[in-house]
Amino acid sequence: MSLLDIHVFGSPILRQETELVTEFTPALRRLVDDMFDTMEAAKGVGLAAPQVGRNERLCVVDADDVRLVVINPEIVHKEGGLVRGEEGCLSIPEIYADVDRHTRITVRAQDIDGKWYEIEHAANLLGRCLQHEIDHLHGKLFTDRLSMLKKRSAMRDWDYEKAKYPKNLRVLPVGDLPPEKDASASDT
Template identity: 35%
Template structure:
């Protein structure tokens, strides 16, 4: 298991939709172990595979003491009108903006043994589910901002030391 380096905004892997995971082999098990170890660091709610440079549909999560991972997740239900929700991203360091998120979300996928998994929740957990699934679809949260807010965010990205 290894804590993996986070890819930053501008890296093409973050804008590319991920491939479904087929066979669950030792490579996939190692990926999941790395995702979990990487998300366990303080201040991290989720880490998607593309954020560590892997274009496969998997993410780990760490919300309110609940730590785990899911493979091939798909959002199957959201509830409530999207509301501006304060959000940041490890791939866009030092920025915090209001992204539009549904207050409830449910995803379905599988675990490393191929068993069906359903994750659902409200608040921060719902936000994490939507944020990480967006990563797997090649989307960064900046794309969920209002036009005005996105302009401000992109200016901050261009002025940042890491971009």
């Protein structure tokens, strides 16, 4: 288990289209485990591969008591209108804005073993999180969904924050690990 560095706004990988996952290997499983640990240490509810410098079409989500590995996802159905809700992003720390997302979605994806499944009628935080993470897999950030005025405001706020992240990387201290996962914690 290890924590991965999180790429922040300005890192080119956040704007790239990801590549389909075609091989479900032990290395992919390790990446998923590290992504869950990184997401939890950063106190997030979702994390996409580009956020940790990878180009696989993969994200992990833990929202509304649902924990998912989401590989090669596609939104296959959208229901209801748009609903506005506050969003933040592990790749744009301390910046929040109201974003319009579909009320409910159905997502088709593969699990860590490559089996296809569907998440039907995902709503609330889970639906919003899935839409947010799937955007990441296509090189989009939540700020891209803001009006020009709100985007300018968010970017002004980011100008104050970005100096904290040299080389466009957010490095999480090992001390952020939950006690049961901290390698330095001992059972004896």
